[in-house]
Amino acid sequence: MSETDLQTIFDRKIENEVKIEPKDWMPDAYRKNVLRQMAQHAHSEVVGMLPEGNWITRAPSMRRKVALLAKIQDEAGHGLYLYSAAETLGTDRERLVLDLLEGKAKYSSIFNYPALTWADIGAVGWLVDGAAIVNQIMLQKTSYGPYSRAMIRICKEESFHQRQGYEILLTLCRGTEEQKAMAQDALNRFWWPSLMMFGPSDKDSPHSAQSMAWKVKRMGNDDLRQKFIDQTVKQADFLGLTIPDPDLKWNEEKGQYDWGQIDWEEFYNVIKGNGPCNKERLAARQAAYDNGAWVREAATAYANKRAQRRDKDAA
């Protein structure tokens, strides 16, 4: 079949909402685009464990501790689902992991902010997972089959993440003045970085238009961000907390909230590596990789030994 025919088949599939599967023909640029997005997503799940991992030993009760552990374990699983999906496009896992460690791959800018107080763990679950859910619900309909299936599985697991975070904040907000102030402080620090999670405005986003045309993404960054804001405001109201945006106001006509300006300079600065924790995060990933080497070697040696024993028994 000629390349033009293959392109026509591909285009027709995209048009008719037929998923693209690993062995199907696809344009190189599509392969690259989906691979980049899935790898970034996988890295984000993995690096995302770090700010929360910081609080496991200091969780205020057993109930909070098991919940946080379970959530972080889920994120490790999400990383694996996504690395598996990325691998279907022909880049092996080791390469993807090394790209992150060598600073060649990006991950979500939000994880370069520290979790300073226990309330931050609440804010991360509520806002960071909340924003991720909005994005991931949209991605369940992505045109690349393995990515879509990974998203469906992930979305099933995410709702507990957001609820456990919100419950933490609810408890703090019903507690002492200091506890409520701690919750407000967490919201103050996490609100704007959470909005940045959706990425630059579509008009400034280099990949947005093409991703939408290929149906890799089904909604633009700005619409997703608006959706997140619209659904989060009343949750903040219920907590009795104030969203740190003086311009936030219901717009009756549009049926959505008007809101202020994102500090894009901060966003690009964090992406470039100058956020509060960029170096710490990469160092932690590198240390985990290095310190895990003996486990990988031991598992390999064990498998080799058992295989030899099997061969001997068979002989």
Add this chain to the structure above:
Amino acid sequence: MERKDWPLWEVFVRSKAGLSHKHSGSLHAPDAEMAISNARDVYTRRNEGVSIWVVESKHIHSTLETDSESMFDPNEDKIYRHPTFYDIPDEVGHM
């Protein structure tokens, strides 16, 4: 075998007794035993399964997308393979 040669395994999970195993995803592991134990941790954290199969991906053979017309289209005109092809009067009742 080196670490980088850990094979890819496809994981199939039976969600409850009486149902078929269904593909859940994949993972790397040095051998079947470790593949199963990792599969339990990754794919059945919330009672999603009562039984797990793992199969090395390289052992799976599949139809090709380019073959799909010659493979599956011959079924299209065999409508007599479906129950609705046969006219049974309503009076006979459910059949």
